[in-house]
Amino acid sequence: MTIDPLKDFPGYLLHRVSADAMTRLARRLAPLGLRPTEASVLLVIEANPNITQSEIGRMLDIAGANMAPLVARLADRELIEREPVDGRSHGLTLAPAGRELFVQLRNQFKEHEAEILDKLPASRRAAFTKMLRTLWYD
Amino acid sequence: MTIDPLKDFPGYLLHRVSADAMTRLARRLAPLGLRPTEASVLLVIEANPNITQSEIGRMLDIAGANMAPLVARLADRELIEREPVDGRSHGLTLAPAGRELFVQLRNQFKEHEAEILDKLPASRRAAFTKMLRTLWYD
DNA sequence: TATTGTTATACTCTATAACTATA
């Protein structure tokens, strides 16, 4: 039979588990007309009214060059509003349509995250998430 | 201060940890002239001489349409050899240059994987990998 | 000088459709 030489590599497993979760999240969000990165930006704006797009970029590690068209799409769809805070920055807040969408968005994320942990015994889920946090925010 | 509403989401953490690891792996492999997917295919061929590219695709979940140019690049660089096994399939094996590269490749992967787990206490590393395996090969 | 926001561009990985040749 064929041998999978990668199946014990945590890096490979992280990649496969993450890629699978991202694909499922994308499918969940498609009916809302959102891609995963757009949805995560909306969650950040909701939690931080008047945040600027450069601050979001630093938080989510999205380069400014990539934030620009992403935010422009959300503004074009009137999901967010931009208010000048000084001559070069704009504070971002959810527009009415964005607040409406946010409720569905939050539910989809909640179900998605539960689905990921679902395969682990309930007693190990918190430990798993904590280890991931250790790896990320070391 | 700004709030990160995603920091407790295992799906988001998986994505960030995985993306960071992939970026570091890509940097490690660049001096060898390989991208992560190319390197993983070489590891699979080394472990399974005469495997076909469709079998590799099923193992690594890479679509046939994407396997074709990937394998062609490796064959053009004479890292692998293709031997017909029937009228439509080719068995893939490492060519001499591929075997030479494989030694360095294996070392880079070993260091990479160790680096990922490095931030976890040694006593938790096996449990973490096992949980990832549970999530992947459920 | 440094930062914010922007445009243009390219790369990697992935996804779909259509096709040929073989089993």
Next chain:
DNA sequence: TATAGTTATAGAGTATAACAATA
């Protein structure tokens, strides 16, 4: 009919370089 391999193409995410306007 199903499978192996291929080509063309498009999408999403990311990366770099260059630039204007503002701090």
